[in-house]
Amino acid sequence: MTQTGVFVQRLGQFLHLTDAPPSLITRSLRGVELAVTETRDDNPVPGLSGSFTPEDAFLVSLKLHDYPDCELWENGKCVMKADVPAGATYLYDLKTDPRYVINKPFHSLFFYLPRSALDGLSEQSRAPRVDQLACELGVGHDDAVVRHIGATLQQGLSRPDETNQLFIDHMMLALTAHVAQAYGGLRPDNKANRGGLAPWQAKQACERLEADLGGKLSLEQIAAEFGLSVSHFSRAFRTSTGLPPHQWLLRQRVKTAKQLMSVRDLPLSEIAISAGFANQSHFTRVFSAVVGVSPGAWRREAQGGPESDT
Known part of the structure; x- marks a missing residue:
């Protein structure tokens, strides 16, 4: 089982879910796996959630259901209670063993972001390493970007057979970049790599996409053929064609x-x-x-x- 497959399994156990929650996975940053998982239980068995094995990774959670008077735990202790509103974004550091008391219906999206993925993004952006994300227990953020990306990926989670890999790669890369900038202080070098692809690169990239209308190819595979990072290739492809790769594929x-x-x-x-x-x-x-x-x-x-x- 892959690292993300293990995470999805552990998330199901953490929330005491009987079935594996639906997930979408990408490997667009250094081949590191990122995932978005939708979790829901309208009639949960009351009790304290499970515990994650500490690891250098983060969870970003978009709440889709109000969860009032939530009892929050960290490092094995009850820390506080807080009202959790639908539409809010929360960040968790998996090194601190975040937990909560499950005693009412819940519905959330969880984005799994390993440290190595953030390091890969910093490297591709030619920016200093993100030391830490702003993970404050009980503090929710009114984040319109996460809500938009979450709503878009939720459609993909509901129709996995119709969701091509380029779309998953694009949306998860956008989510990771936003989180790193908004909550980790990442400041990419926007002056670097502003131009589009060379004409021969654009032609070859379009031919590769056209030859795979089913969308099985990943952004990482295509970008690697030109010796480019995923973020650079995606930006340059859009500059050259007017569309990001997954939308260009749909038009094709x-x-x-x-x-x-x-x-x-x-x-x-x-x-x-x-x-x-x-x-x-x-x-x-x-x-x-x-x-x-x-x-x-x-x-x-x-x-x-x-x-x-x-």
Whole structure:
């Protein structure tokens, strides 16, 4: 089992969950695994949460459910009680054995950030190492960025088959960079690596993405082909193409689907798979959002005749 797989298992045990919580994993910083995990129990068995084995890592938690009068523990002792509102962001240092009393329904997102990932981000940003994150027990933050990233990743957690690796890599990299800057004082060298990719790099990168419409390739794999860090490659690719890699890939899937729909007798379900979508409903949802009409409606208009949406 991988390091993050172990963490997800431990998080389930920490919260006394009977089933493994849904998770998305990335390895976009030095190959170190990061994860986002959604945890929920509407009828928990009352008692003190489990305990994490101390490690040099942090948890960032976005609360999705109010949790009033929460009894908080640290280093084996009850420290305080605090009201935990939905929408707030909390940071935990896993070296201090954070725990709490579970006695009411809970629903949260947890982002797992190992120290080595923060070190990798500092290195890629050409910035001094982040010594510590602002982990103050019971102190919640009104963080609109974490809420936005959390809401976006929650959609991916609910539809893992439709979530491509480039999207996971991009969102988790953005989350890590934001946390490092907002709570760790990271100050990246914004003057460095401002430009886009060289024309041959942009062409080759687009060809690699187009050859993998299913989105199995990671940002780390593609960036490594050019000897670039993930953060530099992502920024430069967006400068060159106008879109981050995962959004460029979605547009390419739509373009491919349009080409395939020129074949009248090809079912939309088959086109969906051929163009890299997980299924027909995924295809319809993305195509409609990008183009403004459903695939069936687009094909009817393009071919000038009646056609069903199947």
